[in-house]
Amino acid sequence: MNTIAHQYPDFMMQVTCEIDNPAPPTPPARYQENVGLIHLADNGIVGMFRHTDTRDDVRDLFDCVGTFPLEGLLSTWGEDGSATAWQDTPLWYYQFLLARHTTIYSMPDGWSTDSIAHLRAFNDWRKNPRFKAVLNELPRPVYNGADWQNNEGPWSWMFVDENKTKALLFALNHLTLSQENAFNAKLRWLDPAKTYLVEDITMLPGGKFNHRFCGSFSGAQLKDSGLPIDLSAGPARCAAFWIQEKHEDVPQVLYADAAVTSYTEKIDGSGLTVILNGIPNAMAQMVIYKPTKMGVENRAVSLDSSGKVTVTFDNITISDVAIWTNDMTAPATIAAIAALPPPGPGYEYRCFTLIGSEVPATMPKGFLRVRVEPTVP
Numbered sequence: 001m002n003t004i005a006h007q008y009p010d011f012m013m014q015v016t017c018e019i020d021n022p023a024p025p026t027p028p029a030r031y032q033e034n035v036g037l038i039h040l041a042d043n044g045i046v047g048m049f050r051h052t053d054t055r056d057d058v059r060d061l062f063d064c065v066g067t068f069p070l071e072g073l074l075s076t077w078g079e080d081g082s083a084t085a086w087q088d089t090p091l092w093y094y095q096f097l098l099a100r101h102t103t104i105y106s107m108p109d110g111w112s113t114d115s116i117a118h119l120r121a122f123n124d125w126r127k128n129p130r131f132k133a134v135l136n137e138l139p140r141p142v143y144n145g146a147d148w149q150n151n152e153g154p155w156s157w158m159f160v161d162e163n164k165t166k167a168l169l170f171a172l173n174h175l176t177l178s179q180e181n182a183f184n185a186k187l188r189w190l191d192p193a194k195t196y197l198v199e200d201i202t203m204l205p206g207g208k209f210n211h212r213f214c215g216s217f218s219g220a221q222l223k224d225s226g227l228p229i230d231l232s233a234g235p236a237r238c239a240a241f242w243i244q245e246k247h248e249d250v251p252q253v254l255y256a257d258a259a260v261t262s263y264t265e266k267i268d269g270s271g272l273t274v275i276l277n278g279i280p281n282a283m284a285q286m287v288i289y290k291p292t293k294m295g296v297e298n299r300a301v302s303l304d305s306s307g308k309v310t311v312t313f314d315n316i317t318i319s320d321v322a323i324w325t326n327d328m329t330a331p332a333t334i335a336a337i338a339a340l341p342p343p344g345p346g347y348e349y350r351c352f353t354l355i356g357s358e359v360p361a362t363m364p365k366g367f368l369r370v371r372v373e374p375t376v377p
Helices: 002-007 036-040 057-063 090-097 113-126 129-135 219-224 331-338
Strands: 013-016 044-047 073-077 101-104 140-143 155-160 166-172 182-185 195-200 212-218 227-230 238-245 252-256 260-268 271-278 283-290 295-302 308-313
Touching: 090 113, 090 166, 090 238, 113 129, 129 155, 129 166, 129 260, 140 166, 140 182, 195 219, 195 252, 212 219, 212 283, 238 252, 252 260, 252 271, 271 283, 295 308
Parallel strands: 013 044, 044 073, 073 101
Antiparallel strands: 140 155, 155 166, 166 238, 182 227, 195 212, 195 238, 252 283, 260 271, 271 308, 283 295
């Protein structure tokens, strides 16, 4: 095998679980022998082929974390004949991003016109050079359920660039092993000293994409408290997020969709000028963060026949505010609330610092008494 790999470095040797030695399904040792033989080859990929006891590609892949790099794994949907090989849903597509190599046991000539269009939209997105550069990084495990040894989901993983300036985060719960759809994704792979802007970019069943501003968080917050995710909130139990390092307190591009291949930013007075390059005659979606308003402006921009356009943005116009905040865990908020007198029997403090922000709270059944203070010292 090594001789072939040395003579033909582009040739990928493949070892599957049909010829190696699976370990018994006893956590946490599950499948640790399953990939043993692949280490004999200098160049290769290993395939699970759904012949394991979990009979699920996502669970198999998470079982291999720490045993074999996921970018060397092959996932095969439908090979065992007992599972549907093709499902037209983002919940299905995002699973493809966990392994480097994916095969589907289904003939595309049987797919509907809409299904082909939806997969094309997903492929156009993931093959955009800006997103592809991040997806080419190592996949980083984030969460696989309340008990990581049981590996029953939900599942979450991310890709981060080398300088930790941008990341893609994915989460899904495609099985019924766990009814836990809400959890905090602790993003330990980010820089705790940086501040990050988070945008929900989840693909929708009809082929479109979400563009929802989640908020601004310190890297330490995202690492220790985590990013709140509720997979039951959308049409499918999956979610995708673009995470961008926050620059100085000036407007900046938070997100540009797949129609944009590259862009440059320039601060112009108190505003922002952006030069876009992308697909000729396409309509691009831009998301610009406005720090003075703690929100973003979503704007559709038309690229010309050469795929270029220059756009200017002011520093005050916003169309979306943060849907999540970690206000209760922010040091300044903790200190401010500690300085207040006790709230009184039956009351507790909840702090809102953004228009439209939400702070979760567990309340007993009955009437909810609310007292509003316009400011917090």
